[in-house]
Structures are given as structure tokens and as C-alpha cells.
Amino acid sequence: MPSVMATIFTGYYYGINGMKKILKKLTIWNVNPFFYAFVFLYTAMSIYIPEFICSAIGVNYKIYINNHISSFQLTSPLAILGCFLVIMIFGGPVGEEIGWRGFVLPKLQNKFNPLTSSIILGTIWASWHIPMFYFHISGYDMSFISYLLETIWLTILFTWVYNNTRGSLLMIILYHSFDNFVMAICFNDFMKNFNMYSVIFWIIRLIVLLCIAFDMIRKPLK
Structure with a gap:
């Protein structure tokens, strides 16, 4: 898993202090409340706003x-919480x-701007899942280009x-977990079929993408 490999590499190249630094990012919780709202709500809103x-x-x-x-x-809050934790721990977020x-x-980001770094990392991340397509794992029935x-x-x-x-890994793990959870329980075909919903969905995504890309470009890393 990427998290295990990263921990090993960090320990080998940067020692115990490097490992402490990377693991400390798991404890960063005191962040702008806007990003809690974004993490918890964005994926669901991105699905339901086009429906509305x-x-x-x-x-x-x-x-x-x-x-x-x-x-x-998923018939009780306890079952929902249990499912969410399983997705978080075993479904990718913690492991990746x-x-x-x-x-x-x-x-x-030491070499490239955030947008370019994201495109490179996104390509690496998607390629990591190629075996899922080869073995026809459930949830990977779209084309690889779409994925x-x-x-x-x-x-x-x-x-x-x-x-x-x-650099809060806690926020990223929560976001990754919520995204996986929402996409798992919401049945939709917009990734595979062309219809009015998918048109609205992708237009909204494009607008959000342009806003975030602009923010990335104009705001230097601290």
C-alpha cells in the first residue's frame, strides 16, 4: 500500500524525525471550518444539485x-458509521x-505548481488502480480514460x-472516505451515459475546477 511504502521510504531516507513529521499531519484538525463543510458536503452536493x-x-x-x-x-446510524470506518481503514483512504x-x-510541489503536481499525482494514482480494471473488480466498470x-x-x-x-492528512483521509462512501451508496450512470443530468453535472464540475485552478495559480504555497 502507498502509505506503508511512504512510511518505509521516509524512515529510510529521513529517519525518525521524518516519520514524526509526516505522521504529525494526521493530527492537524484545527483548520478553517469551511473545509470541514467542504469535505463533508461537497460530494453529496455535487450529485444532488444536478438532480435538483x-x-x-x-x-x-x-x-x-x-x-x-x-x-x-445501512438501516441504522451504527451500521452507517461501521461501514464508513471500514471504507476509511480498508477501502483506500488510510492505506493510500x-x-x-x-x-x-x-x-x-517542490518542483511544480499545485495544479501540475495534481495532474501528475492523479495520473500515478489512477495507474495504481489498473489491476482493478484487469480483474474486473466491482466499481471499475467504466473506461480507464474516464477513471x-x-x-x-x-x-x-x-x-x-x-x-x-x-497539509492536514486527517482532512484528506476524511474527504477520501466521504467521497468513497457517497459514491458507493449513490447509484448513478453519469460516468457512463450521456444525458441531461450528466451535462449539468460536468458543467458544474468544470466551473468548480476553474475556480480551484485559478485559486491554486494565484495563491503561492506557504
């Missing part, structure tokens, strides 16, 4: 909610983010949050 717009203009499109993920029946955002991203673009998009968002929360 479709309804407002008379287009019938419904987001279907799965009431179970794997063996979890110390590596991607804790180790690789700072190295890239690559989605991953680069998500990486840009993660970089923006990371840079604006003093």
Missing part, C-alpha cells in the same frame, strides 16, 4: 440510494493517503484542501 436542476427544468432523473454496501445493511498526499505530493480524468479531478480537489489546511 433537472427537476426544476422538467427533466426526470432520479439518484437511487443503495441501502447496503457489501455485507452492511500517507503515501499520495503525505509523501508524493510535497515532493512534486483517469475522474481521479485527476479528485486529486486537484484533494491538493486544494491539503494546501489550505496546512
